Amino acid sequence: MAKKFNIALSSRLSPFQKFYLLVIAGFILGPFIPLVIQSFAFRWAWPDLLPGTWWLEQREKAMAPLAWDYVLSPYSRVWEATVNTVFIGTIVTAICLAICLPAARVLAREKFRGKSAFEFFLSLPLIVPEAAIGIALLMMFIRLGLAGSYVGIILAHLIPTIPYMVRMLTAVYQGLGRDFEEQAMILGANRWQVLRLVTLPMLLPGVVAGALFTFLVSTNIFLLTFFLGQGQIVTLPTLLFSKIAGGTLDASAAGITLIVTLPGIILLIISERFIKEEAFGKGFGN
Amino acid sequence: MKITAIYTSLLALVAAGAVNADTAQFREAFLAGEVDWAAVEARAKDEGSVNLYYWGGSDLLNVWMDRVVAPALEGQGVELNPVRITSTKDAVDLVLAEQNAGASEGSVDMIWLNGENFATLKRQDALFGSFAPLLPNAANLEWNPEDERSVLNLRDFGVETGGAEVPWSGEQYVCAYNSDRVAAENVPSTFEALRSYLEENPGKFTYIKPPHYIGNTFVQEAIYALNPDGTGAEPFQQSSDQIPAAELARLITPGMEYLRDLEPLLLDAAGGSPRYPEDNAALDGLFLNGEVDFSCTFGLYSVATGLATGSYPEAAQQFVFPEGHMIKNKNYLAIPVNAPHPAASLVLANWMTSVEAQASKLQQTGMPSGIDIWKLDEAGAKAIAEASPGLVGVDQATLDANAAPDTNATLVDVIEATWLEYIERDSSDPIETIVTRAYENLTK
Incomplete structure (x- = not known):
C-alpha cells in the first residue's frame, strides 16, 4: 500500500518538484550532519573533511569525560535540564490553553467595542524586548517571593506564549462555523456533548498545532528563564547558552545541541500521528 | 492554586x-x-x-x-x-x-x-x-x-x-604559535616584529574584540609597549581621578595608532574589514583551523589544557610576547x-x-x-x-621576568571606549577628544 502510494506520488512529481523537495530536505537535515560529526570529534581542524582525532581515540587518556561521555554524565546536567524543560513546557502549554480557548472563542465569534484595539493589545508582549520584561518581572517577583521558583518561570513564560496561542486559536474558531454545533443541538445534544463530541474534535488540529507551538516557544526561552530562575533552574536553553556562548562548538556542545532538539522532534512526531488519528478518525467517525 | x-x-x-x-x-x-x-x-x-x-x-x-x-x-x-x-x-x-x-x-x-x-x-x-x-x-x-x-x-x-x-x-597573558606554520626564528617578540611578520604574512593574526577583557588586555599591552615615555605600565596604575584626560590621551596615542595601522594586516582585512573574534573560544577555533598563526589569551597553561581537550593544534607552543609587558593578574x-x-x-x-x-x-x-x-x-x-x-x-622564570601589572579598572573603561570609537567606528576625531568624552561618560 505504502509502496503504491510512493509510486503514485513520485510519478506525479515533476523533476523540478523532486529537486525542490531534495533542496528543502537538505536545508532541514544539512545542519545536523556536521553537528553529529562534531559530537564525536576530539580535534577537528580546517581543512580536514573529517576529524583528525576522534573522541574514542582519546577516551582513555583524558583527565575528564569528553564529548558524549561528558554529555551523558551527570556533570553536564543534561538530564536535569531536559526534565525541567519538558515539565515547564507542559504546564505552560496547559495553562495557556485554558486561558486562550475561551478567549479565542469570544474574539472569533462576538463583536464588542474596542475589539480590534484589544487584539492589538494582546500582541504587545511580542514587541517589548524580552530583557526589559525580564528585569521588570524579576523586581516584582523578588518582592512576591516568586523569583527562583518554577511558578515564577511558568508565569513569565505565559507572557510571550499567550499572544501566539490566542491568534492561532482565534483563526481556528473563525474557520469553524456555528452550524455544526447548532446541528448537534437540534439533534438533541446538550452543551457538554456539543463541546466534547463536536467542537473539540473539530478544533483539535488547530489546538494541537497551537499547543505544539506554545511548547516549542516555551522550551526555547532563554533570557526570561535565566532571570526569573536566577540561574538556578537549569533548562536546555540556559544549559546550551552557557556552553556555546563562545561561538565555537566543541564535541560536548554539539552533543548538548543535539539533545536540545530531541523534545521538539519527539513532540512533532507524536502530534503528527495524533492529529491524523484523533481528529479525522474518531471525531467524524465513519 | x-x-x-x-x-x-x-x-x-x-x-x-x-x-x-x-x-x-x-x-x-x-x-x-x-x-x-x-x-x-x-x-x-x-x-x-x-x-x-x-x-x-x-x-x-x-x-x-x-x-x-x-x-x-x-x-x-x-x-x-x-x-x-x-x-x-x-x-x-x-x-x-x-x-x-x-x-x-x-x-x-x-x-x-x-x-x-x-x-x-x-x-x-x-x-x-x-x-x-x-x-x-x-x-x-x-x-x-x-x-x-x-x-x-x-x-x-x-x-x-x-x-x-x-x-x-x-593568570598571565600568554601568546601561542603554531610551530607547524611558523618557524621559531620568525616568531615575533615585540609589536614591531609582529607588524613585520604580518607584512610578510597578511591576515594571519587577530585579537579578541574589546570590550571582552581579553581583547582589552591586548590593547593595554600595545599601549604599555609603545608608551612614549618608555615607562611601560607604570602611569596606568593611577585611577582616572589622578591622571588628566589630556595626559592619558598622550600616553595611549602611539598604541592606538599602532593598532589602527595594524588593521589592514589582520584576519580577513583583505576582504574589506578585519575580523575580531568575540571571545577566546572563537579565537581558539581560528587558531585550531590555521586561519591565524598566533593566539593570545589569559592562560599560563592554556596550551597544555588545549592539547588535552583537542581545542589547540598539536604543534602549539607558547612564546614571549610582548617582551617585558605580559600582563599578569x-x-x-x-x-x-x-x-x-x-x-x-x-x-x-x-x-x-x-x-x-x-x-x-x-x-x-x-x-x-x-x-x-x-x-x-x-x-x-x-x-x-x-x-x-x-x-x-x-x-x-622567563614569564615572571616579562610580567607587567594590569591597568587600573577606571582607565580600562576609558581605553576600551577609545578603542571602540577610534578603531571600531573609525572616528575621525583626535584621540584626545575621544578620551575626554570617555572621561565625561565615566562621571555620569
Whole structure:
C-alpha cells in the first residue's frame, strides 16, 4: 500500500518538484550532519573533511569525560535540564490553553467595542524586548517571593506564549462555523456533548498545532528563564547558552545541541500521528 | 492554586525578614572578628547550602566542581549548588537587581570574577565586606603591602580589593604559535616584529574584540609597549581621578595608532574589514583551523589544557610576547552583601584557598594557583608544583621576568571606549577628544 502510494506520488512529481523537495530536505537535515560529526570529534581542524582525532581515540587518556561521555554524565546536567524543560513546557502549554480557548472563542465569534484595539493589545508582549520584561518581572517577583521558583518561570513564560496561542486559536474558531454545533443541538445534544463530541474534535488540529507551538516557544526561552530562575533552574536553553556562548562548538556542545532538539522532534512526531488519528478518525467517525 | 502560591510567598517573605536580621548580625560580628571559625563552620552546617555563580563554559571546570568541590563541602555539611552562567555580568546584574528590589537576602552567595565586575559591585556597595584576611587559609596569601608581590591580592585591575574578594586563580597573558606554520626564528617578540611578520604574512593574526577583557588586555599591552615615555605600565596604575584626560590621551596615542595601522594586516582585512573574534573560544577555533598563526589569551597553561581537550593544534607552543609587558593578574571569589548563606560562603572561600583545592584545580582544569607559593610550607609548594600541567615552549622564570601589572579598572573603561570609537567606528576625531568624552561618560 505504502509502496503504491510512493509510486503514485513520485510519478506525479515533476523533476523540478523532486529537486525542490531534495533542496528543502537538505536545508532541514544539512545542519545536523556536521553537528553529529562534531559530537564525536576530539580535534577537528580546517581543512580536514573529517576529524583528525576522534573522541574514542582519546577516551582513555583524558583527565575528564569528553564529548558524549561528558554529555551523558551527570556533570553536564543534561538530564536535569531536559526534565525541567519538558515539565515547564507542559504546564505552560496547559495553562495557556485554558486561558486562550475561551478567549479565542469570544474574539472569533462576538463583536464588542474596542475589539480590534484589544487584539492589538494582546500582541504587545511580542514587541517589548524580552530583557526589559525580564528585569521588570524579576523586581516584582523578588518582592512576591516568586523569583527562583518554577511558578515564577511558568508565569513569565505565559507572557510571550499567550499572544501566539490566542491568534492561532482565534483563526481556528473563525474557520469553524456555528452550524455544526447548532446541528448537534437540534439533534438533541446538550452543551457538554456539543463541546466534547463536536467542537473539540473539530478544533483539535488547530489546538494541537497551537499547543505544539506554545511548547516549542516555551522550551526555547532563554533570557526570561535565566532571570526569573536566577540561574538556578537549569533548562536546555540556559544549559546550551552557557556552553556555546563562545561561538565555537566543541564535541560536548554539539552533543548538548543535539539533545536540545530531541523534545521538539519527539513532540512533532507524536502530534503528527495524533492529529491524523484523533481528529479525522474518531471525531467524524465513519 | 495561585492563592496558595501567593500565601506561600508571603510566608516566605516574613520568614526571610527574620533571617535577614540574623544574617546581617552575623556579617557584622564576623567582620568585627567576634566569631571564631568553629562557629562559622557550625553556622554553615545550619545554612546547609551555598550558591556559587561561575562562568560555565569550561567542561573541565564543570567536572571539577561536581567531582571535587561538591564532595569536599559535603564533608563539611554544606551542599554546593554550582550555578553555571554565560557571562559573569549576568550574576552581577542579578545581585544588583535583588539589591535594588529591596531584598536584603538575594540568591547569590559567591561569584567568580575580577576587574570591572568587582569594581561595579564595589561601587554599588554590594559586597559582603573584608572577609578574605579573616579566613584561616588567608595565611596562604601575601597581605603585607610592603612586599610588592602582594599587589595582586590587594588590587584587582588597580581597584583596591579591601579583602572583599579572595584570590582564586592567577593568570598571565600568554601568546601561542603554531610551530607547524611558523618557524621559531620568525616568531615575533615585540609589536614591531609582529607588524613585520604580518607584512610578510597578511591576515594571519587577530585579537579578541574589546570590550571582552581579553581583547582589552591586548590593547593595554600595545599601549604599555609603545608608551612614549618608555615607562611601560607604570602611569596606568593611577585611577582616572589622578591622571588628566589630556595626559592619558598622550600616553595611549602611539598604541592606538599602532593598532589602527595594524588593521589592514589582520584576519580577513583583505576582504574589506578585519575580523575580531568575540571571545577566546572563537579565537581558539581560528587558531585550531590555521586561519591565524598566533593566539593570545589569559592562560599560563592554556596550551597544555588545549592539547588535552583537542581545542589547540598539536604543534602549539607558547612564546614571549610582548617582551617585558605580559600582563599578569588574578581572579577572585567575592561574596555579595545579600548572600543568603554567608557562613557557608566563607567555608567555601576558605576551602577554595587551601593547598588541596588549588593543587587539584591546577591539575584537573589547568587553572594556575591563586595562592602564593612562597607562603606555603615545603609540602604545599611541592604539591602545587607537581600538579602543574606544564608550560609548553617557555619557562616560568622567563614569564615572571616579562610580567607587567594590569591597568587600573577606571582607565580600562576609558581605553576600551577609545578603542571602540577610534578603531571600531573609525572616528575621525583626535584621540584626545575621544578620551575626554570617555572621561565625561565615566562621571555620569
